[in-house]
Amino acid sequence: MLVHVLLYDAGGDSEGIHSLELAGSTVVLMFENRDDAERYAGLLEAQDFPVPNIEAIDREEIEIFCRQAGYEARLVERGFVPTTDEERLLLAPPSANRDVSGWEDEPGGQSSPPVEQTDELEEFRRRLENLL
Numbered sequence: 001m002l003v004h005v006l007l008y009d010a011g012g013d014s015e016g017i018h019s020l021e022l023a024g025s026t027v028v029l030m031f032e033n034r035d036d037a038e039r040y041a042g043l044l045e046a047q048d049f050p051v052p053n054i055e056a057i058d059r060e061e062i063e064i065f066c067r068q069a070g071y072e073a074r075l076v077e078r079g080f081v082p083t084t085d086e087e088r089l090l091l092a093p094p095s096a097n098r099d100v101s102g103w104e105d106e107p108g109g110q111s112s113p114p115v116e117q118t119d120e121l122e123e124f125r126r127r128l129e130n131l132l
Contacts, residue, residue, distance in 0.1 A: 003030035003059045003075065004037035006044070006052035018044070018052050019071060020094070022086055026071045029090060030062055033078040036091070044093050 005028065006018035020027045031037035037054045045051050059075070066073040074090060082088040 001032075001059045002056045003032060003062060004034050004054050004056055005030055005062060006037065006041055007055050008050055008052050010053040010055055020089055022072075022089065026069075028062065028066050028071050028073050029076055030059060030073055031076045033076075036076055036078070036080075040091070040093065047093060049093070 008014075008016040008018070017028055020029065029040070031040070034054065034056070041052050041054060063073045065071075076090045080087075080091065082091055
């Protein structure tokens with residue numbers, strides 16, 4: 001199953017994936033519906049966040065990446081209706097974001113929190129490129 005994720009500098013040297021900090025965990029959102037991903041990206045842009053690319057990627061590939069990176073992957077299903085404040089963050093970013101103005105200048109050039117540049121990440125990037 002393909003899901004949609006938000007990537008920064010997709011395919012570039014400073015590629016990063018959008019994530020949230022929820023209850024002490026780093027969460028990567030996977031959108032079932034591309035329109036939901038586009039709306040979320042638009043809300044990020046409205047908050048002066050760097051504009052992400054929306055990429056369709058196999059759900060299993062993202063889940064493997066998240067497990068290896070110590071992240072949690074969460075699927076935002078088509079028609080999802082939040083019932084808690086935390087679930088609302090799956091459809092709309094928090095009103096206060098981390099300062100990401102220098103994300104490209106950080107070690108590894110990653111968005112906050114940083115995604116380590118490792119051999120595993122490079123292998124994952126190659127697999128993603130083969131999918132696209």
